[in-house]
Amino acid sequence: xxxxxxxxxxxxxxxxxxxxxxxxxxxxxxxxxxxxxxxxxxxxxxxxxxxxxxxxxxxxxxxxxxxxxxxxxxxxxxxxxxxxxxxxxxxxxxxxxxxxxxxxxxxxxxxxxxxxxxxxxxxxxxxxxxxxxxxxxxxxxxxxxxxxxxxxxxxxxxxxxxxxxxxxxxxxxxxxxxxxxxxxxxxxxxxxxxxxxxxxxxxxxxxxxxxxxxxxxxxxxxxxxxxxxxxxxxxxxxxxxxxxxxxxxxxxxxxxxxxxx
Amino acid sequence: xxxxxxxxxxxxxxxxxxxxxxxxxxxxxxxxxxxxxxxxxxxxxxxxxxxxxxxxxxxxxxxxxxxxxxxxxxxxxxxxxxxxxxxxxxxxxxxxxxxxxxxxxxxxxxxxxxxxxxxxxxxxxxxxxxxxxxxxxxxxxxxxxxxxxxxxxxxxxxxxxxxxxxxxxxxxxxxxxxxxxxxxxxxxxxxxxxxxxxxxxxxxxxxxxxxxxxxxxxxxxxxxxxxxxxxxxxxxxxxxxxxxxxxxxxxxxxxxxxxxxxxxxxxxxxxxxxxxxxxxxxxxxxxxxxxxxxxxxxxxxxxxxxxxx
Ligand SMILES: Nc1ncnc2c1ncn2[C@@H]1O[C@H](COP(=O)(O)OP(=O)(O)OP(=O)(O)O)[C@@H](O)[C@H]1O
Ligand SMILES: [Mg+2]
Numbered sequence: 001x002x003x004x005x006x007x008x009x010x011x012x013x014x015x016x017x018x019x020x021x022x023x024x025x026x027x028x029x030x031x032x033x034x035x036x037x038x039x040x041x042x043x044x045x046x047x048x049x050x051x052x053x054x055x056x057x058x059x060x061x062x063x064x065x066x067x068x069x070x071x072x073x074x075x076x077x078x079x080x081x082x083x084x085x086x087x088x089x090x091x092x093x094x095x096x097x098x099x100x101x102x103x104x105x106x107x108x109x110x111x112x113x114x115x116x117x118x119x120x121x122x123x124x125x126x127x128x129x130x131x132x133x134x135x136x137x138x139x140x141x142x143x144x145x146x147x148x149x150x151x152x153x154x155x156x157x158x159x160x161x162x163x164x165x166x167x168x169x170x171x172x173x174x175x176x177x178x179x180x181x182x183x184x185x186x187x188x189x190x191x192x193x194x195x196x197x198x199x200x201x202x203x204x205x206x207x208x209x210x211x212x213x214x215x216x217x218x219x220x221x222x223x224x225x226x227x228x229x230x231x232x233x234x235x236x237x238x239x240x241x242x243x244x245x246x247x248x249x250x251x252x253x254x255x256x257x258x259x260x261x
Numbered sequence: 262x263x264x265x266x267x268x269x270x271x272x273x274x275x276x277x278x279x280x281x282x283x284x285x286x287x288x289x290x291x292x293x294x295x296x297x298x299x300x301x302x303x304x305x306x307x308x309x310x311x312x313x314x315x316x317x318x319x320x321x322x323x324x325x326x327x328x329x330x331x332x333x334x335x336x337x338x339x340x341x342x343x344x345x346x347x348x349x350x351x352x353x354x355x356x357x358x359x360x361x362x363x364x365x366x367x368x369x370x371x372x373x374x375x376x377x378x379x380x381x382x383x384x385x386x387x388x389x390x391x392x393x394x395x396x397x398x399x400x401x402x403x404x405x406x407x408x409x410x411x412x413x414x415x416x417x418x419x420x421x422x423x424x425x426x427x428x429x430x431x432x433x434x435x436x437x438x439x440x441x442x443x444x445x446x447x448x449x450x451x452x453x454x455x456x457x458x459x460x461x462x463x464x465x466x467x468x469x470x471x472x473x474x475x476x477x478x479x480x481x482x483x484x485x486x487x488x489x490x491x492x493x494x495x496x497x498x499x500x501x502x503x504x505x506x507x508x509x510x511x512x513x514x515x516x517x518x519x520x521x522x523x524x525x526x527x528x529x530x531x532x533x534x535x536x537x538x539x540x541x542x543x544x545x546x547x548x549x550x551x552x553x554x555x556x557x558x559x560x561x562x563x564x565x566x567x568x569x570x
Binding site for chain 2: 004005006008010012014016017020093094095096097099100101103104105106107145153257261
């Protein structure tokens, strides 16, 4: 058995912790999209255009329109939950996770990248489950959707990195509920997830274009439908990667400030 | 740094904002010795240990650990170091053996090898029976034992123990002393802090006493006793609260006198003679004890009677 290279060593911790709770974790990651798709597909989808393809939805039926957006939103939710409570918990006494990594050859920078890698992996897992469920609902129209899985980890990093930069220095965990209510929920609702952004008033439409989740949703949607456009696609990728990149730089700094005292 | 030196510090400083916790200290830890840091609460011992452990960046001065600079070679230093922090940083949600396993993996120890070491460490920590139990369910002393065992998982050549025996029962303490002694025999260098003077006297080849970020004394336990304490001490016991009044009466009977609420200490070179003089002075303590001076007396002399409050 080979020894793990140092940057991957933090994963041992997350993996062993995950093994303890994977049953409950996986069942919620599996059940949530299933419930969404069932209610939106059988319920709302029947109301919106009676399951027909609609020009206003880019020539798709409603479930097929919503499913790829939910994939992106799933990645976001996984990332936000982990980058708030889990990151915060990992530097607190009852966990000792970061503190004990620090006593080992793992560097503070590697603690950060290790945790981000884990969050990205968790998002990939959640998105894979989602893809399987949504395929069962007949919403996957192209093998390109497999490439859409990559949207998961990228989206996760886009949200996780800047949030982790905040959480690692947070003194209390109360602000996290604010993150969920005032940040995640509006993003979830107004990023072109449940209706096309073109339905929004012009001013708000431009706000939506600035939302990272909108870019993830657009990417995921184009891949599900087999309509990946190179220019637009690269644009979305660049935007997400840009936010993730800035987030990682900020996180690196925050981790150092918090952990190197 | 000479070849026999494992840690060397020159003008080492650590500040937290405006506050200076470690204020320019010099010390050297030699290969194969047990080196101790003593000092009252807040003296800067743990801050120093964390800098030596390459987890806390120094604010100033020079520091070399295993011949390397912690600012540049932190990872290499930590890979050869065993650390037992003052506060246990175990994962309470994980099992006893998972805590050891995960920690070992941080050091890149291959699984098979690690499994074997874990068996030995569990045995040493007397936790073999509780291997699969959540750490949260362990008693305080058991957690402490696990933290200590975990610090040995990478077979370190230098071990930093910050108050390792706080919270341990007498058996566990003696087991740890035995283990530390045999580690020392096998060439491992040990640096420890403690508030137990008997422990320092037993274990440490050399030690320093810190106070308010400074080193105020350094030497072997014997040297320190010779230098800072008199040969003997006369301890007079009084009903609580009366000792301080008695202090005035015995002033002048010994080289130095000091009082707690219920006790007066007279530092003298001839205890019996001093005790005699006390008896003639008309003072009626509830008991009188003449004993040889110990490290505890050195400590009290150097830092005032405030150790552990
Ligand atoms: N992270 C920190 N931020 C601010 N101040 C700190 C920090 N860590 C330690 N200090 C301060 O530095 C001083 C020295 O603390 P340190 O923990 O080194 O003392 P110590 O000698 O280990 O004491 P004890 O015997 O109580 O463990 C204390 O006044 C403490 O409050
Ligand atoms: Mg301390």
